[in-house]
Amino acid sequence: xxxxxxxxxxxxxxxxxxxxxxxxxxxxxxxxxxxxxxxxxxxxxxxxxxxxxxxxxxxxxxxxxxxxxxxxxxxxxxxxxxxxxxxxxxxxxxxxxxxxxxxxxxxxxxxxxxxxxxxxxxxxxxxxxxxxxxxxxx
Amino acid sequence: xxxxxxxxxxxxxxxxxxxxxxxxxxxxxxxxxxxxxxxxxxxxxxxxxxxxxxxxxxxxxxxxxxxxxxxxxxxxxxxxxxxxxxxxxxxxxxxxxxxxxxxxxxxxxxxxxxxxxxxxxxxxxxxxxxxxxxxxxx
DNA sequence: CTTGAACCTCTAGTTCCTAGAGATGTTACG
DNA sequence: CGTAACATCTCTAGGAACTAGAGGTTCAAG
Numbered sequence: 256x257x258x259x260x261x262x263x264x265x266x267x268x269x270x271x272x273x274x275x276x277x278x279x280x281x282x283x284x285x286x287x288x289x290x291x292x293x294x295x296x297x298x299x300x301x302x303x304x305x306x307x308x309x310x311x312x313x314x315x316x317x318x319x320x321x322x323x324x325x326x327x328x329x330x331x332x333x334x335x336x337x338x339x340x341x342x343x344x345x346x347x348x349x350x351x352x353x354x355x356x357x358x359x360x361x362x363x364x365x366x367x368x369x370x371x372x373x374x375x376x377x378x379x380x381x382x383x384x385x386x387x388x389x390x391x392x393x
Numbered sequence: 394x395x396x397x398x399x400x401x402x403x404x405x406x407x408x409x410x411x412x413x414x415x416x417x418x419x420x421x422x423x424x425x426x427x428x429x430x431x432x433x434x435x436x437x438x439x440x441x442x443x444x445x446x447x448x449x450x451x452x453x454x455x456x457x458x459x460x461x462x463x464x465x466x467x468x469x470x471x472x473x474x475x476x477x478x479x480x481x482x483x484x485x486x487x488x489x490x491x492x493x494x495x496x497x498x499x500x501x502x503x504x505x506x507x508x509x510x511x512x513x514x515x516x517x518x519x520x521x522x523x524x525x526x527x528x529x530x531x
Numbered sequence: 532c533t534t535g536a537a538c539c540t541c542t543a544g545t546t547c548c549t550a551g552a553g554a555t556g557t558t559a560c561g
Numbered sequence: 562c563g564t565a566a567c568a569t570c571t572c573t574a575g576g577a578a579c580t581a582g583a584g585g586t587t588c589a590a591g
Contacts, residue, residue: 258568258569269549270568274570291569292555293570308521312521326521332512333517334509336515340503340517350488354489357451361481361485362482365478370474374474376467383443
C-alpha cells in the first residue's frame, strides 16, 4: 500500500492535485488507515499514471473520464477512444497552426526593434496599435 | 462618442470583456451619460484595439499593462517593450515545440487504432496506461 | 409616449489546479 | 515507550481571463 506522498513522488503529480482528481471522480476513493490517511493499491498507482499521461498529452478531465470508463470495460468498442484521440490530435494541430502564425508576427515585430530607441517610435508598440501592419491573420 | 456595444462590434471584444478590462485597469474609465451608460472617445476605441491585438498575440494582461504604460510615455526607452515581445516570442516557440511532440505521439497512438476493435486491446488506451510505449518526452 | 433593444451592477461559474491555515497522524530514534 | 520531525488531513481561497445570468434601468426610433 502506498501513501499519497509516495504516489506523488512516483507519478510526479502533486498531492493536492491527486486529491483534486479524487474529487473529480477520476480516482476512486482509496482505503484509509485508522487515522484517516489515504492508502493506495497498485491499481490506484496505475490509474494515476494513466491520468498523468493523458493530462500531459493535453486531454481534458472530461476526455480522461471517458477514456477511463472505456478502460474499465474492455469489451466495449473502442470507437469512442479513437474519436477522442483524433479530436485531441486535431486540437493540437490547430493550436500549432495558430501559434506558428503568432510566431511569424512576433518575430517580425521584435526584430524591427532592438530596444535602443524610445517608446515613441518603437515598432513593437506601433504594431500593436495598428493591426494593418500585420502580415498574417490572427 | 461610442457606446460599449459599438466598441464591441468594432473590435470584436465582447461587452463583458470590455468591462473586465476596465476593472483590470487596462481601459480608463470612460465618460458616462446622464443615465450612467459608458461613452467612449476615439482614444478609447484605439486603446481597446491595442489590447485586443496584444491579447490575440498571446500577451498576458500584465504584459499588456506594461506595454500600455510605455505607449503612454513616448519618451521612455523601448527596451522593456522589446524584452516583453521577445519573452512572448520565446514562450510561443516553446509551446510550439511541446505541441509538436504531442502531435507526434498522438498521431502514433491514433493511427494504431481505427476504432473498430474493443477497448480491451485498444492502442489508445494501452498507450495511455504504459508510458514506455512513447517515443518522445512530454 | 411607448416599445424593444441595449445597457447597468453584481454574483457566480468555468478549467485545472495551487497555496495556506490549523489540526491530526505516523514513524524513526534513543 | 516517548518525542521529535515529518506527512497527511480538511477546508477555504486564489489565480487567469474571461463568460453567463439575474434583475433592473436607459436609450433611440417610430
